[in-house]
Amino acid sequence: xxxxxxxxxxxxxxxxxxxxxxxxxxxxxxxxxxxxxxxxxxxxxxxxxxxxxxxxxxxxxxxxxxxxxxxxxxxxxxxxxxxxxxxxxxxxxxxxxxxxxxxxxxxxxxxxxxxxxxxxxxxxxxxxxxxxxxxxxxxxxxxxxxxxxxxxxxxxxxxxxxxxxxxxxxxxxxxxxxxxxxxxxxxxxxxxxxxxxxxxx
Amino acid sequence: xxxxxxxxxxxxxxxxxxxxxxxxxxxxxxxxxxxxxxxxxxxxxxxxxxxxxxxxxxxxxxxxxxxxxxxxxxxxxxxxxxxxxxxxxxxxxxxxxxxxxxxxxxxxxxxxxxxxxxxxxxxxxxxxxxxxxxxxxxxxxxxxxxxxxxxxxxxxxxxxxxxxxxxxxxxxxxxxxxxxxxxxxxxxxxxxxxxxxxxxx
DNA sequence: TAGATTGTTAATCGATTAACAATC
DNA sequence: TAGATTGTTAATCGATTAACAATC
Numbered sequence: 001x002x003x004x005x006x007x008x009x010x011x012x013x014x015x016x017x018x019x020x021x022x023x024x025x026x027x028x029x030x031x032x033x034x035x036x037x038x039x040x041x042x043x044x045x046x047x048x049x050x051x052x053x054x055x056x057x058x059x060x061x062x063x064x065x066x067x068x069x070x071x072x073x074x075x076x077x078x079x080x081x082x083x084x085x086x087x088x089x090x091x092x093x094x095x096x097x098x099x100x101x102x103x104x105x106x107x108x109x110x111x112x113x114x115x116x117x118x119x120x121x122x123x124x125x126x127x128x129x130x131x132x133x134x135x136x137x138x139x140x141x142x143x144x145x146x147x148x149x150x151x152x153x154x155x156x157x158x159x160x161x162x163x164x165x166x167x168x169x170x171x172x173x174x175x176x177x178x179x180x181x182x183x184x185x186x187x188x189x190x191x192x193x194x195x196x197x198x199x200x201x
Numbered sequence: 202x203x204x205x206x207x208x209x210x211x212x213x214x215x216x217x218x219x220x221x222x223x224x225x226x227x228x229x230x231x232x233x234x235x236x237x238x239x240x241x242x243x244x245x246x247x248x249x250x251x252x253x254x255x256x257x258x259x260x261x262x263x264x265x266x267x268x269x270x271x272x273x274x275x276x277x278x279x280x281x282x283x284x285x286x287x288x289x290x291x292x293x294x295x296x297x298x299x300x301x302x303x304x305x306x307x308x309x310x311x312x313x314x315x316x317x318x319x320x321x322x323x324x325x326x327x328x329x330x331x332x333x334x335x336x337x338x339x340x341x342x343x344x345x346x347x348x349x350x351x352x353x354x355x356x357x358x359x360x361x362x363x364x365x366x367x368x369x370x371x372x373x374x375x376x377x378x379x380x381x382x383x384x385x386x387x388x389x390x391x392x393x394x395x396x397x398x399x400x401x402x
Numbered sequence: 403t404a405g406a407t408t409g410t411t412a413a414t415c416g417a418t419t420a421a422c423a424a425t426c
Numbered sequence: 427t428a429g430a431t432t433g434t435t436a437a438t439c440g441a442t443t444a445a446c447a448a449t450c
Contacts, residue, residue: 004417005397012393013377020352020376029431036377040419045432057426057431074396093294099375103392144399151221168398174300175221176214176237186398188391191304192213195275196206197369197387198345205441230407241443246408258407258450 003050003073010047011070013037018067029060076104081142082170085157086149087112087127090172094146095123108140130157134164144168151175204251204274211248212271214238219268230261277304282343283371286358287350288313288328291373295347296324309341331358335365345369352376 003011014033021036022028030048034041048061051069055061071077084091087110094100095107110127112118117127128136136142145166149157154175161169162183169185171177177185204212215234222237223229231249235242249262252270256262272278285292288311295301296308311328313319318328329337337343346367350358355376362370363384370386372378378386 003400005400006417008397008400009390009393012390012396013388016375017377020355031431036379041431042419042421042434043417046418046434049433055432057424057433058429059426060431075399080399089294089297093290096290099392102375103395105392105395144395154221170395170398174217174303176218178237184398184401186394186401187214188394189210189213190389191300191306192210193387193389194304194306194345194371195213196209197371197385198276198281199204199206199209200385200387207441232407242407243410243443243445244441247410247442250409256408258409258448259405260450261407 007047007050008074010037010039010043011051011074014044014047015067015070015074015076018063018070022063025063027056027060028063028066030055032060076102078104080105080144081108081140082106082144082146083108083133083137083142083166084110084146084148085112085130085133085161086110086147087114087117087122088148088150091146091148092122094148094172095125107146108142109136130160133160137164137166142166144170146170146172148172208248208251209275211238211240211244212252212275215245215248216268216271216275216277219264219271223264226264228257228261229264229267231256233261279305281306281345282309282341283307283345283347284309284334284338284343284367285311285347285349286313286331286334286362287311287348288315288318288323289349289351292347292349293323295349295373296326308347309343310337331361334361338365338367343367345371347371347373349373 017033017036030041030044034044048066051073053061053066053069082105084094084107091110095110100107107125109125110122111130111133112127113130118129120127145161147169151173154173155177158169158177158179162179167183169183170188171185172188179185218234218237231242231245235245249267252274254262254267254270283306285295285308292311296311301308308326310326311323312331312334313328314331319330321328346362348355348370352374355374356378359370359378359380363380368384370378370384371389372386373389380386
């Protein structure tokens, strides 16, 4: 239900711990998770409780149950079909990023207006011209687009996405986009992450 | 000037607006910025005040002054030399990501243990073996490493980074890392961004 | 002048932390 | 049993929003 953005971020990190750090164990305590991430342990317990997982006093939480619960809560288990708009460096890198599959994200095609790229495949996925977008969005029931076009084209392409009934735009460009009320833009502000890190001591 | 992570993220977005959306104008109001980002306008005014920029009643804030002020405040103007650890798909994509330059980030080399990659250049930057890391970190006064190795190697490589006196690890792997007190890890949790977006309506 | 917009204080809201009884 | 750990309530803290006087 109402998970805050920060809660989602924390749960994703707990999932990383369950998958990589304590994968081979049966139980993990809130204190252990908290200490790895430098979080408060009651924070961890609250987050876990929100996933309806009940711990065992003296042992902690069952690793594999908790992992499954987070996957369900955050929707990893639900297949999400997405398009990449812009088959440049970043778009090409993302199509090769295999970790997406672990989270239920399936990139089904790329779009670009460069004739050099159209009709070719990148990592087994076809690059289509932008003119095919509306048709294919409907055909594949795609709700989400990953936007990796050059900054100058970001708004124009966004307008096309909106017309094609895309409702989530995962924006990797450094542009703020104008969209109607019913469209969600997520600013994947990679630079902001770097700056946040540098401002810590 | 303790800017919170959220404040840094907002300022980065204001900077995008100043650079792309209203670049050719002289003034922009807090209400305009707020409406583009769906923020509260007093929030925007507070953030701007924290950058020591004074607005003009009836006009708003001077675009180019504000842009420069954000750049100074967030440290875009300070050159940051960084290494990429792991010359795979993601590492190779990031080295080609030219937007970094706009924020003062200069990637000066890559590191990998694959003999196929060592000694070659990617986008004009040399790929060195991990064994050279300590030496080159000292030589170039590098404080930050971008971690893009496969998950299984993430902790081992982190231990090497720590020994080499790296103090900021920009972590693109899906692993939670054990580091000493004085080392900052930033989890660049790309998936979390996607999930946050999908949980909005 | 009237209207628009800032700068800032006070009020509200939500998130984090502390504390501790329950219990395995 | 004693010790460890959960689950949860209450207290604290910080961030966001509302409101409005100042002023160009």
